[in-house]
Amino acid sequence: MNILILSVMICLGFCLGSFIHCAISRFLPDQTMIQYFKEIIFSRSKCPHCHKKLNILSLIPIFSWLKQRGRCKYCLAIIPIDYLITELIVGIYCLGITYCYNLTVWSIILIFIGLYYALLAIIDFKYLLLPNYLTYPLLLTGLLFAYFDVGLITFYDALFGAIYGYTLLSIPAAVYYLIKKRAGLGGGDIKLLAALGTWLPVTELVNLLLYASIVGITYFIIYKAIVRPIEKNILVPFGSCLLICAYLRLLILSFN
Incomplete structure (x- = not known):
């Protein structure tokens, strides 16, 4: 298996992991379909503590959490490690599927x-x-x-x-x-x-x-x-x- 393909797939997995975490965390039982899709597609990510909207550099999977040492760059509140874990798991998952089943x-x-x-x-x-x-x-x-x-x-x-x-x-x-x-x-x-x-x-x-x-x-x-x-x-x-x-x-x- 081409190492470049595997590298691309694991990076894609990191991005998908970030999105899946967003989709899970923004779901509420009483939401309508329109409200839910609007929340995960159009609403800007923000710190759950100070509610400051995050810039592009703060949204890069894996890198942003490590660079900020698990803290919000604005209020220094702790960012739960489950963000990082989800991105890592999905990245490894994408890598594993590609390796076992080839890129098809x-x-x-x-x-x-x-x-x-x-x-x-x-x-x-x-x-x-x-x-x-x-x-x-x-x-x-x-x-x-x-x-x-x-x-x-x-x-x-x-x-x-x-x-x-x-x-x-x-x-x-x-x-x-x-x-x-x-x-x-x-x-x-x-x-x-x-x-x-x-x-x-x-x-x-x-x-x-x-x-x-x-x-x-x-x-x-x-x-x-x-x-x-x-x-x-x-x-x-x-x-x-x-x-x-x-x-x-x-x-x-x-x-x-």
Whole structure:
């Protein structure tokens, strides 16, 4: 693999990591689609302490945090290290995908779809929410790539996968509601599985539910035993579990 290509990809990863951190930190549960997109695209970055707008040199990934020694250049308040960590992780991630899958159209898609999965997973983990304006684009792009024969499945398989994925969770959710008179599964999780059905072979969806359930149960046990043993009603971010397992399966199937 050309060292220049790898260098470009890791630098691209640093920039994408900065953007993903911005997209996560600026999300609020009560935002509309317009408000959210306006916030992450048009709003200037600023110090969360003194609210001073940052200049170009303060926005360079990795370099700006190190140069300023983790402090705001205006008020000297500490800049959380998670900015730096996110940029480093995404940079290494982009480097790893490029190295393992070479620089192709599909490997670029894998990088961006992985970051989109991560965005959705973190939002669901923090807020137990999967907004339609973030879930529907995942479904539409899955159908679009399948239509142009870019990906693992055909357009008709993707279309059937969306219907099948929606059915797999909507029927059990409806039955649970009829019996318990309360929702046992969020509508966002149902739409998410439909969207994931446009990316993965339909034969993977049942297994995906099994893997995600194992991850969810493990999370529940650890959370219950270590974090909050007294708390009775613990809600599991099942969408996050689905996204983690779906992306791992996507990587494995792409490697074969």
